[in-house]
Amino acid sequence: QKEVEQNSGPLSVPEGAIASLNCTYSDRGSQSFFWYRQYSGKSPELIMSIYSNGDKEDGRFTAQLNKASQYVSLLIRDSQPSDSATYLCAPYTSGTYKYIFGTGTRLKVLA
Amino acid sequence: DTAVSQTPKYLVTQMGNDKSIKCEQNLGHDTMYWYKQDSKKFLKIMFSYNNKELIINETVPNRFSPKSPDKAHLNLHINSLELGDSAVYFCASSQDRGGRAPPDTQYFGPGTRLTVL
Numbered sequence: 001q002k003e004v005e006q007n008s009g010p011l012s013v014p015e016g017a018i019a020s021l022n023c024t025y026s027d028r029g030s031q032s033f034f035w036y037r038q039y040s041g042k043s044p045e046l047i048m049s050i051y052s053n054g055d056k057e058d059g060r061f062t063a064q065l066n067k068a069s070q071y072v073s074l075l076i077r078d079s080q081p082s083d084s085a086t087y088l089c090a091p092y093t094s095g096t097y098k099y100i101f102g103t104g105t106r107l108k109v110l111a
Numbered sequence: 112d113t114a115v116s117q118t119p120k121y122l123v124t125q126m127g128n129d130k131s132i133k134c135e136q137n138l139g140h141d142t143m144y145w146y147k148q149d150s151k152k153f154l155k156i157m158f159s160y161n162n163k164e165l166i167i168n169e170t171v172p173n174r175f176s177p178k179s180p181d182k183a184h185l186n187l188h189i190n191s192l193e194l195g196d197s198a199v200y201f202c203a204s205s206q207d208r209g210g211r212a213p214p215d216t217q218y219f220g221p222g223t224r225l226t227v228l
Binding site: 032036038042043044045046049086088090094096097098099100101103104110 | 142146151152153154155156159161166167201209214216217218219220222223
């Protein structure tokens with residue numbers, strides 16, 4: 001079983017729709033969770049972080065965490081073509097200094 | 112001002128050569144990382160240094176040797192380059208909070224695209 005699993009996609013959604021990106025992880029000790037966006041040919045950049053069970057909203061982005069199910073998701077509302085990128089999920093376990101990245105989900109927002 | 116910088120941006124070299132990639136961060140962070148991203152876009156950690164000490168050394172061939180002369184710099188030297196070393200190498204940095212609080216955001220450099228011919 002991979003440490004962090006994401007559907008590689010591509011996930012295609014029409015402009016204005018909600019894009020839902022999912023991530024499961026195997027390390028129950030993971031306490032912090034990060035979503036990164038990576039455009040083609042660029043470096044990853046942080047979109048959201050979440051540390052507690054439940055939802056966390058920031059503008060058009062909502063991160064959801066369920067530690068019991070070892071599941072974290074990212075919702076993008078009112079998707080725009082500029083949101084087309086690969087989204088990487090990265091759990092972090094304190095004391096390990098290690099962010100474990102998933103393989104990423106490629107999102108395509110169709111104009 | 113670039114927070115995390117890497118040089119060179121592109122590196123094309125022949126098999127068997129030795130090359131180095133340099134990384135510098137001006138964020139005052141105490142932890143720096145090297146990642147390898149292959150053609151399938153999988154981002155895999157290679158090394159991590161905290162306060163100039165090696166703390167993560169994943170299963171990486173010993174042809175790869177990191178060096179951290181100070182907290183702001185982490186260089187990567189690769190000996191006897193092989194075709195399979197072709198990838199994008201990212202440097203990153205973050206500030207650890209001693210396990211009592213979530214870590215600070217991890218910032219990535221622009222990447223170095225290494226092509227081995």
